[in-house]
Amino acid sequence: MQPELISTKRCPFVQRSVITLDYKNIEHKMTFIDLDGPPAWFNEISPLGKVPVLRVDNDAAIFESAVINEFLDDITPGQLHPTNPLQRAINKSWIEFGGNRCSLTFRLMVAPDKQSYDAIVADLNASLGQV
Numbered sequence: 716m717q718p719e720l721i722s723t724k725r726c727p728f729v730q731r732s733v734i735t736l737d738y739k740n741i742e743h744k745m746t747f748i749d750l751d752g753p754p755a756w757f758n759e760i761s762p763l764g765k766v767p768v769l770r771v772d773n774d775a776a777i778f779e780s781a782v783i784n785e786f787l788d789d790i791t792p793g794q795l796h797p798t799n800p801l802q803r804a805i806n807k808s809w810i811e812f813g814g815n816r817c818s819l820t821f822r823l824m825v826a827p828d829k830q831s832y833d834a835i836v837a838d839l840n841a842s843l844g845q846v
């Protein structure tokens with residue numbers, strides 16, 4: 716059975732799981748929900764009430780985009796992570812870094828005013844400098 720990614724439009728965390736699904740050519744179903752009024756079934760499978768959630772075999776649900784991506788990598792050929800433990804750890808460090816930048820991107824979308832928006836843009840630009 717195809718995995719099902721529970722999503723909302725314009726979520727940077729969902730996007731990184733979609734990138735992994737596409738990169739690894741995994742057939743999947745996308746289900747979009749409204750986070751302002753999520754359906755009851757979503758609250759039952761999502762412990763934090765956040766997207767993305769990956770439903771597998773219509774039964775188990777995995778949350779946290781980085782963990783979803785690691786699972787998708789594990790179940791398909793051609794590993795995205797290096798096998799060398801040190802290189803693998805460095806990879807995971809940058810994944811963590813990326814997740815924090817996803818949070819900034821999300822905060823950008825919900826910034827209450829221009830001043831907050833500009834401060835987040837400055838943070839993001841500084842991050843790109845670090846990369």
Ligand SMILES: N[C@@H](CCC(=O)N[C@@H](CS)C(=O)NCC(=O)O)C(=O)O
Pocket residue numbers: 725726727728729750763764765766767778779780781814821
């Ligand atoms: N660390 C989580 C973050 C997911 C997240 O914050 N998603 C946002 C949408 S972009 C969300 O569902 N927010 C709903 C809420 O906080 O109630 C991940 O990587 O999946």
